[in-house]
Amino acid sequence: MDPNQEKRTDVNELGEFGLIDHLTKKFPLLNESSLKGIGDDAAIIENGDMLTVVSTDMLIEGIHFDMMYTPLKHLGYKAVVVNVSDIYAMNATPKQITVSLAFSNRFSVEALEELYAGIELACERYGVDLVGGDTTSSPKGLSMSITAIGQVAKGKQVYRNTANVGDLFCVTGDLGAAYLGLQILEREKQVYLAAPGVKPDLGEQSYLVGRQLKPEARKDMIVAFDQAGLLPTSMIDISDGLASELFHICSQSGVGAFVEESGVPIHPDTEVQAIDFKIDPITCALSGGEDYELLFTIRPEDVDKVKYMPGIYIMGEVVPKKDGIKLHTKGGNIHPITAQGWKHF
Amino acid sequence: MDPNQEKRTDVNELGEFGLIDHLTKKFPLLNESSLKGIGDDAAIIENGDMLTVVSTDMLIEGIHFDMMYTPLKHLGYKAVVVNVSDIYAMNATPKQITVSLAFSNRFSVEALEELYAGIELACERYGVDLVGGDTTSSPKGLSMSITAIGQVAKGKQVYRNTANVGDLFCVTGDLGAAYLGLQILEREKQVYLAAPGVKPDLGEQSYLVGRQLKPEARKDMIVAFDQAGLLPTSMIDISDGLASELFHICSQSGVGAFVEESGVPIHPDTEVQAIDFKIDPITCALSGGEDYELLFTIRPEDVDKVKYMPGIYIMGEVVPKKDGIKLHTKGGNIHPITAQGWKHF
Numbered sequence: 001m002d003p004n005q006e007k008r009t010d011v012n013e014l015g016e017f018g019l020i021d022h023l024t025k026k027f028p029l030l031n032e033s034s035l036k037g038i039g040d041d042a043a044i045i046e047n048g049d050m051l052t053v054v055s056t057d058m059l060i061e062g063i064h065f066d067m068m069y070t071p072l073k074h075l076g077y078k079a080v081v082v083n084v085s086d087i088y089a090m091n092a093t094p095k096q097i098t099v100s101l102a103f104s105n106r107f108s109v110e111a112l113e114e115l116y117a118g119i120e121l122a123c124e125r126y127g128v129d130l131v132g133g134d135t136t137s138s139p140k141g142l143s144m145s146i147t148a149i150g151q152v153a154k155g156k157q158v159y160r161n162t163a164n165v166g167d168l169f170c171v172t173g174d175l176g177a178a179y180l181g182l183q184i185l186e187r188e189k190q191v192y193l194a195a196p197g198v199k200p201d202l203g204e205q206s207y208l209v210g211r212q213l214k215p216e217a218r219k220d221m222i223v224a225f226d227q228a229g230l231l232p233t234s235m236i237d238i239s240d241g242l243a244s245e246l247f248h249i250c251s252q253s254g255v256g257a258f259v260e261e262s263g264v265p266i267h268p269d270t271e272v273q274a275i276d277f278k279i280d281p282i283t284c285a286l287s288g289g290e291d292y293e294l295l296f297t298i299r300p301e302d303v304d305k306v307k308y309m310p311g312i313y314i315m316g317e318v319v320p321k322k323d324g325i326k327l328h329t330k331g332g333n334i335h336p337i338t339a340q341g342w343k344h345f
Numbered sequence: 346m347d348p349n350q351e352k353r354t355d356v357n358e359l360g361e362f363g364l365i366d367h368l369t370k371k372f373p374l375l376n377e378s379s380l381k382g383i384g385d386d387a388a389i390i391e392n393g394d395m396l397t398v399v400s401t402d403m404l405i406e407g408i409h410f411d412m413m414y415t416p417l418k419h420l421g422y423k424a425v426v427v428n429v430s431d432i433y434a435m436n437a438t439p440k441q442i443t444v445s446l447a448f449s450n451r452f453s454v455e456a457l458e459e460l461y462a463g464i465e466l467a468c469e470r471y472g473v474d475l476v477g478g479d480t481t482s483s484p485k486g487l488s489m490s491i492t493a494i495g496q497v498a499k500g501k502q503v504y505r506n507t508a509n510v511g512d513l514f515c516v517t518g519d520l521g522a523a524y525l526g527l528q529i530l531e532r533e534k535q536v537y538l539a540a541p542g543v544k545p546d547l548g549e550q551s552y553l554v555g556r557q558l559k560p561e562a563r564k565d566m567i568v569a570f571d572q573a574g575l576l577p578t579s580m581i582d583i584s585d586g587l588a589s590e591l592f593h594i595c596s597q598s599g600v601g602a603f604v605e606e607s608g609v610p611i612h613p614d615t616e617v618q619a620i621d622f623k624i625d626p627i628t629c630a631l632s633g634g635e636d637y638e639l640l641f642t643i644r645p646e647d648v649d650k651v652k653y654m655p656g657i658y659i660m661g662e663v664v665p666k667k668d669g670i671k672l673h674t675k676g677g678n679i680h681p682i683t684a685q686g687w688k689h690f
Contacts, residue, residue: 009454020480022454023461027468027475031440033496034474043476045441045494047392056477056492058445062484095376096390100403100490109354109367116368123372129379130372131388132401135365137356138488139407145445145479145490147401149390151378 039252040160041089041237042150051157053094053150055086061141068192069185072111074213075144076118082239083148084126085217085292089237090159091225092152096131097123100145102138126219156231158296161252163234167297169257169316170232170306172221174265175242176281179288180273181205181212207269215292221311230305232296243286245295246325247339256323259337261330263315282327286337384597385505386434386582387495396502398439398495400431406486413537414530417456419558420489421463427584428493429471430562430637434582435504436570437497441476442468445490447483471564501576503641506597508579512642514602514661515577515651517566519612520587521619521626524633526550526557528622552614560637566656575650577641588631590640591670592684601668604682606675608660627672631682 014022024038035051036044042055059079061067080097087094099119103112123130128148184205191198217237225232234253236245242264246257266281274281297318298306306312325337359367369383380396381389387400404424406412425442432439444464448457468475473493529550536543562582570577579598581590587609591602611626619626642663643651651657670682 007453007455011450011452011454011457014454016480019454019457020478023457023480024475026461026465029474029476030468030472031474033440034476037474037476038478043441043443045397045476047395047397047496050392052390052392052397052494054441054443054477054492054494056443056445056479056490058447058479058481058488058490060447060481060483060488063447063482095378096388096399098388098399098401098492100401102403102405102408102488105356107356108352109356109359109364110352112356112364112368116371120371123375127375129374129376129382130369131374131379131382131390132399133365133383134401134403134490135361135368136403136405137408138405140485143403143405143447143483143488145401145403147399147443147492149397149399151392 036159041086042092044090044157049154051152051154053087053090053092053152053157054147055083056145056147057083057086058143058145060143066189068189070213072114073118076115077122077214079144079146080119080122080126080128081215081217081292083146084128084219085237085239087148087150088217088219088222089235089294090150090152090157091222091232091235092150092157093222094126094128094148094150096129096149098132098147099130100134102136102143104138104140104142107142126217158232158235160234160236160249163249163253163255163297163318165255165318165320166300167233167318168300168303168314169259169295169297169318171238171265171293171295171313171315172218173291173293173311174267174270175238175291175293176270176274176284176288177208177211177267178215178290179284180270180277181208181210182290183277184209184273185212205269205273207267208273212290215290217292218294221294224309228305228309230298230302232298235294235296238291238293238295239289241287241289242295243337244339246337249295249297250321250325254321256319256321257316257325258319258323258328259316259326260328263313265313381504386431387437389435389502394499396437396497396499398432398435398437398497398502399492400428401490401492402428402431403488403490405488411534413534415558417459418463421460422467422559424489424491425464425467425471425473426560426562426637428491429473430582430584432493432495433562433564433567434580434639435495435497435502436567436577436580437495437502438567439471439473439493439495441474441494443476443492444478446478447481447488449483449485449487452487471562503577503580505579505581505594508594508598508600508642508663510600510663510665511645512578512663513645513648513659514604514640514642514663516583516610516638516640516658516660517563518636518638518656519610519615520583520636520638521615521629521633522553522556522612523560523635524629525615525618525622526553526555527635529554529618530557550614550618552612553618557635560635562637563639566639569654573650573654575643575647577643580639580641583636583638583640584634586632586634587640588682589684591682594640594642595670599666601664601666602661602670603664603668603673604661604671605673608658610658
């Protein structure tokens, strides 16, 4: 009955991905319709000619968001975006979501209305239907769990484990901004806690704060790929930082990566703010997380399809596994990239 | 930023179903594939000839379970059962689940292994694949959110809102036992807290405690219906007590119910224990919850299909809405049935 009884291995010893592997390795897939299980952005289920794509995410107050600086409407919006982003990362179109909510008696009906107003806005923006969920109380704080369900024509789904040596690494937008937005919000929170009369001034950093509080999923890119007749060879959404996602693609595909620092898109505001915080901007891009851009690989012969696609950046190449995952810095040095992974525990 | 700012309506003023209605009424279904949204045991999505059925549930420590008397393996098992039960209640077959987990650093890898051992056992028992999820930390306690995905041939799905006057109400097993099992566990917890040396003695009440800690979903009944060529006219799983589920079917179908107390199946152990606790056994059946039996209606001409089906109890009739929802007691009186609904807030 005591969860701490007998042998006790701390979860930190395994890390997020080690823990998931450890806990789920004994689960075989029994149903023929289970095309893809754990290990990608989403699961894939076969349904005749179309595939159903399912992704789920949990957001916990005090871990994933801080009510001090997260308006509930933004939280609802972002919770949906995070999930549909996983569906787009499979080259699929999200169609439905379910929303489960646990909240303490601190939350009023009006507060929940704000949250749902954000969910509604995201449903409209991404064309998804809210089809179910669960609502319950919680002894403390707010927890949300969202499941997104999407569709993709058979053969058009894109996995993480299918990058090939010689393919090019691309990304759909600038990286590192959401992380700095969070740092600004944390700083202003500390200022406010020290002197509650002082109003936070976020005006100059609206781009960075906006990337943190109201990210968008790259629906437009999935549409653009389809119009250009481009099928990426692998794809993942950037939720934990570029380094972590490069590791996922490389380890699952059995390949390495050679990334040009000069090819990694970083917004001018990110550059300035990073220097202000005394962080190297490339560190924000590599380890920052929450950008929700798409990292994908294409065959070299498809380069003309992306070359003039607005917002696509080619930043490196898929290399043999033995060559590792490396960054060619602007200064001309070659450094191995290390993934920080999960920092919640 | 303060969730309590301005006008504040307490969630209790609306109740569970009122709150869900209130928050979700503005969400239209945009996609043609969204056949059924909020308001049934599960959502239904069209995929060619087959329908995809999706249900989701959230379980919060301190609200839905107490770690003092819930072994983690049982918790994992039950969490899956609760969800697949919703899929069966649509006359569908569960095929996949996703499991999201948030837990504090109180939980070791070994504790999580126990939880997943229970999930695994249920996956085997019900033939479902674990295809995804999310794992994160929580400032306090354990929260789980499970989504089940199932399949049903088009035309075979059974809703809540399709009962007709003249149909018969049936149930797949005895009611009230899980509620009494919980009361026994709560009593033994108090005994233990008062005198930690005293070992709980649950031997005599193993049936009741088993119904609480390790419920089963009625997969067997869905198979039996199919073999007998029976398509219920409406169906729901009994998670909140018979009264609450009768109300759901009746209000959504626009009908009333006339239930014979003598037709409501109650296990002998439930009878004895209820009297020991000075509760009327029928109250346990009506308001107890967590039995996970199926409440369904059939056309009168189908009565021969269920008459000799083991474990099916015919307990009443669908009547016009104006006649209300009533119980014909063993003593010969007629009482209106009232639904307690949700007690978590």
